[in-house]
Amino acid sequence: MSGLSMAGQCDILGVMQPPELKSLQQGDGAAWDLAFSWLWPAAFGAAQITLQTHLPAEAEDVAVEALEELVEKVGGVKSVEELRPLAAGIAHHRAVSRLRRHFAVKRGSGKTESLNGGGGEADCVPQETELDSPLASLEQKELAGALREVLAKLKSPQGDIVADFFLHGLSYDEIAQKHQLALGTVGVYLKRGLDAMRRIWERKQKKLQEGTPILR
Amino acid sequence: MNDQIFFDLAMKAIARQASVSERAELEALLSLHPELKAEFERLQADADKARKTLALASATEAVSPELPAYLRGRLQTKVRQTLGRAPAPDGRNRKMVWNWRWILGLAAGATAVVLLLSVKFTEEQPALMKLDLAANPHASRQIQTAKTADAPAVAPVRSHSPAAASPAPTASRQKLEIASAEAPIPLRQHAAAPLTPTNVTREVVDAAAPVSPQPPMAATMTPTNNLPAGNVLAYSDTMVAAAGNSDRPATVRSHPFYNASPAPSGRMAGSPPSAKAAGASRSEVASWFAAAGLKTPSAFGGALVADAPIQLNYTPVNLQVSLPAHRWKKIPISVSRADMLSIELHVAKGNPINVALIHAGELADLEQTNGVIRSKKLQKASLPEFKAVKIIDYSQKHLIEAGDFLVVLQDTTMGILSAATNDIEIHICLTRKEP
Numbered sequence: 001m002s003g004l005s006m007a008g009q010c011d012i013l014g015v016m017q018p019p020e021l022k023s024l025q026q027g028d029g030a031a032w033d034l035a036f037s038w039l040w041p042a043a044f045g046a047a048q049i050t051l052q053t054h055l056p057a058e059a060e061d062v063a064v065e066a067l068e069e070l071v072e073k074v075g076g077v078k079s080v081e082e083l084r085p086l087a088a089g090i091a092h093h094r095a096v097s098r099l100r101r102h103f104a105v106k107r108g109s110g111k112t113e114s115l116n117g118g119g120g121e122a123d124c125v126p127q128e129t130e131l132d133s134p135l136a137s138l139e140q141k142e143l144a145g146a147l148r149e150v151l152a153k154l155k156s157p158q159g160d161i162v163a164d165f166f167l168h169g170l171s172y173d174e175i176a177q178k179h180q181l182a183l184g185t186v187g188v189y190l191k192r193g194l195d196a197m198r199r200i201w202e203r204k205q206k207k208l209q210e211g212t213p214i215l216r
Numbered sequence: 217m218n219d220q221i222f223f224d225l226a227m228k229a230i231a232r233q234a235s236v237s238e239r240a241e242l243e244a245l246l247s248l249h250p251e252l253k254a255e256f257e258r259l260q261a262d263a264d265k266a267r268k269t270l271a272l273a274s275a276t277e278a279v280s281p282e283l284p285a286y287l288r289g290r291l292q293t294k295v296r297q298t299l300g301r302a303p304a305p306d307g308r309n310r311k312m313v314w315n316w317r318w319i320l321g322l323a324a325g326a327t328a329v330v331l332l333l334s335v336k337f338t339e340e341q342p343a344l345m346k347l348d349l350a351a352n353p354h355a356s357r358q359i360q361t362a363k364t365a366d367a368p369a370v371a372p373v374r375s376h377s378p379a380a381a382s383p384a385p386t387a388s389r390q391k392l393e394i395a396s397a398e399a400p401i402p403l404r405q406h407a408a409a410p411l412t413p414t415n416v417t418r419e420v421v422d423a424a425a426p427v428s429p430q431p432p433m434a435a436t437m438t439p440t441n442n443l444p445a446g447n448v449l450a451y452s453d454t455m456v457a458a459a460g461n462s463d464r465p466a467t468v469r470s471h472p473f474y475n476a477s478p479a480p481s482g483r484m485a486g487s488p489p490s491a492k493a494a495g496a497s498r499s500e501v502a503s504w505f506a507a508a509g510l511k512t513p514s515a516f517g518g519a520l521v522a523d524a525p526i527q528l529n530y531t532p533v534n535l536q537v538s539l540p541a542h543r544w545k546k547i548p549i550s551v552s553r554a555d556m557l558s559i560e561l562h563v564a565k566g567n568p569i570n571v572a573l574i575h576a577g578e579l580a581d582l583e584q585t586n587g588v589i590r591s592k593k594l595q596k597a598s599l600p601e602f603k604a605v606k607i608i609d610y611s612q613k614h615l616i617e618a619g620d621f622l623v624v625l626q627d628t629t630m631g632i633l634s635a636a637t638n639d640i641e642i643h644i645c646l647t648r649k650e651p
Contacts, residue, residue, distance in 0.1 A: 027299030029292055036291050040283035045275025049268075064287050068294045088276045147273045166267040167274060171233045172224070187224040194259075197266050 021080040036067060039087045043067055046088035050095035055102055062098055066091035085144035085151075092143065142204045153196045161186060162193035222252060226259045333632070525550040525576070525620050528557070528646035535642040541567060541631025544589050547623040548576060551646060554617045558645040559602060561610035566638025567629045568606035572598030576620035591628050598624075615649055 018038055023031035040063065047062035069090050070083065077083060154162055157179050164170040164178065165186075176183045225242040228234035234242065246253050525548030526533055539545050551557065563569060572594045574582070582589045582597055595603050601614035602623075627638055 025299070027295055029295060032292065032295045033288065036288060037283050041278035041280055042276045044281060045278040046272050049271045049275055060284070060287075064290065067291055071291070071294050071298050074299075084276045085273075088272050091275075092272055143272070146269065147276050150269055150273050151276070162266065163270050163274065165227070165231065166263065167270050169231065171231075172228065184220075187220055187227070190227060191220065191223050194262055194266055197269060198262055201265060201269075 018080040018083065021074075021077060021083075024074050024080070024083075025077075032071070035083070039067060039070065039083060042084040043070075043087040043091040046091035047095045050092055051099065054099060058098055059095070062094045063091050066094050069094075082144060082148070085147040088147060089143035142208055146200050146204045149200045150197055153200065154193055157181075158189050158193050161189040162197075165190055222255070223259070226256050227263070230260050230263045333630075525622075526644070527552070528644065530555075530646055530648065532643060532645040535644070536564075537625060537638075537640045537642060539566070539569065539625050539627055539638040539640055541627050541629050541634060541636050541638070544594075544624055544626035546579065547625070547642065547644070548620065549623060549644060550620050551616055551618050554615065554649065556613055556647045556649050557602075557616040558613040558643075558647060559610070559623060560612075560643040560645075561607070561625075562641045563608045564639045564641055566635040566640070567627050567631075568608055569638060569640065570594065570624075570626040570628060571602065571604040571607060571610055572624045572626070573602035573616075574598055574622050574624060576622050579622055579624075589624070589626065591626055594624060594626060 019028075019031040019034045024035055043066040044059060044063040047066065048056065048059040051059045051062065066087055070087050073086070073090075074083075077086065151159075153159075161175055161179060161181075164175050165172075170178065172183055172186045175181070175186045179186075181189075222242075222245060225234065225238055225245070228238055229242050242256075246256065527550050529552070535547065537545060537547070549557075557573075559571075559573070561571060570591050574594070574597045578597050582593050584590075591605070595605060599614075599616070599621075602612050604610050604612070623642070623644070625640060629635075631637075
């Protein structure tokens with residue numbers, strides 16, 4: 001999985017080492033300057049993933065707003081490693097909100113939408129279930145926590161195989177060839193990876209429903 | 217049914233990677249096992265979530281693109297607005313800062329309380345000395361004190377308070393006026409100054425300030441009527457006793473003259489200019505009294521002696537005493553022979569006080585080194601017929617043997633929530649016992 005393997009790249013690069021959390025919480029401008037460079041890809045990437053279909057031009061705006069919100073919430077963070085998932089989570093939520101407003105305006109503006117699904121604006125409006133996915137319902141910190149857990153759980157080669165299938169759209173055969181695995185083994189990795197992620201989601205969802213104090 | 221086979225078929229179908237044969241196989245399975253339809257839908261939802269989760273996770277690990285330079289300023293502004301430039305203390309340091317604030321606050325509060333108490337105890341006591349002499353048609357003359365340092369002082373005022381223990385200022389700030397009956401003129405006497413014949417020197421009241429020094433007192437003597445012949449004037453820093461030969465009693469009251477205005481420094485008009493501020497002889501005082509048209513001090517029955525008590529000679533003595541809170545004062549009286557002693561007392565303003573009558577020699581045993589007298593010990597030492605606790609009005613009459621006694625007044629309150637000063641009226645009278 002290219003995305004998950006980037007963690008190692010980031011460490012190897014060195015220039016993207018995270019600043020000290022204490023410096024950030026004290027409002028050290030230099031530390032924040034470094035942090036913004038380090039956090040920007042996460043925030044922008046999360047916003048872009050959500051907005052690329054309908055509002056790709058607003059990804060940058062959403063990302064910078066997410067970092068501004070992160071500045072306000074840095075006091076409640078316990079480790080600097082939480083910052084990137086949190087930035088991504090905030091950006092994702094903001095992007096979803098932006099999409100909802102966008103389509104709410106479109107629906108409420110009196111524009112005629114095709115009811116037969118023959119193209120036009122109606123085709124661009126995502127399903128409610130898409131915007132109201134369990135990920136969107138997770139609080140920012142819960143989502144950030146889920147992302148961290150997923151990254152921790154899906155070690156190579158499982159993480160890479162899952163990412164290749166779900167993110168990059170590789171087939172069973174292509175994955176087997178890429179990772180030099182038996183064709184039947186690919187399915188086993190996928191099933192285990194999906195089960196692991198399901199357990200993480202269920203745990204986060206349960207925690208959210210129990211009203212555990214969370215950082216919003 | 218093999219779960220893994222179904223999972224693989226479902227995943228391929230969801231990812232749109234299934235071949236025609238695989239789709240047919242999946243449909244056959246779903247038709248044969250309808251319960252798998254729910255599982256298929258669940259896998260569809262999970263796959264969607266997995267895709268999004270992995271996308272976000274991937275973004276979390278991304279290292280590009282770079283932050284546009286034009287956004288840095290905006291973000292730094294947000295940092296300054298939210299967190300400020302100055303390094304903010306972390307939670308632990310903030311807690312310590314608040315702890316220190318608490319400590320400093322408590323220390324300031326304690327200091328304020330101590331200062332407040334100090335002010336209370338050092339507060340100057342009112343010391344109006346008012347001589348309300350009985351009608352005497354011969355004494356309607358006025359004696360005006362002169363501004364002189366060689367006023368006919370008789371004896372220095374003594375006080376048991378620590379401050380008063382220091383030497384009294386030699387500069388006399390006294391003004392003696394004996395007014396006519398129609399227009400009485402106040403007779404003023406600064407207690408810390410050397411005594412004059414009119415404030416004939418005797419320490420009547422003793423004030424032991426247990427906490428802080430007591431500043432010198434001042435007094436005003438106002439003959440509200442003609443000066444009687446043969447008066448006995450007893451004086452102290454806060455009180456004067458007067459007893460006339462006439463049937464009308466004399467009243468003496470303390471007054472805060474010292475603070476009211478700077479009394480003129482000088483000697484009394486008609487007084488012997490050579491008289492020294494302190495230690496003037498009785499003859500000097502007597503001569504001055506004669507010059508002033510008053511009875512000589514000898515008529516006072518030895519009352520000129522500084523520590524001499526009030527000689528009770530069947531003439532009522534009215535006293536007005538100002539007693540500060542948390543202090544005690546003594547009124548020395550001398551009974552020449554066994555007779556009936558009557559003491560009436562009323563706290564005109566202030567707190568309930570304790571009263572005791574003790575032998576003069578017992579005071580040294582009662583008084584502690586810091587000047588404090590414990591109320592229980594005082595009551596225990598008192599003649600039982602004359603002791604009283606927390607009274608406003610007091611009236612006792614009992615046979616008493618000859619000797620020197622002390623009427624001790626004591627206010628045990630702190631004077632913080634209670635009154636700071638008590639104005640007490642005392643009427644002491646010795647009457648002949650029934651044969």
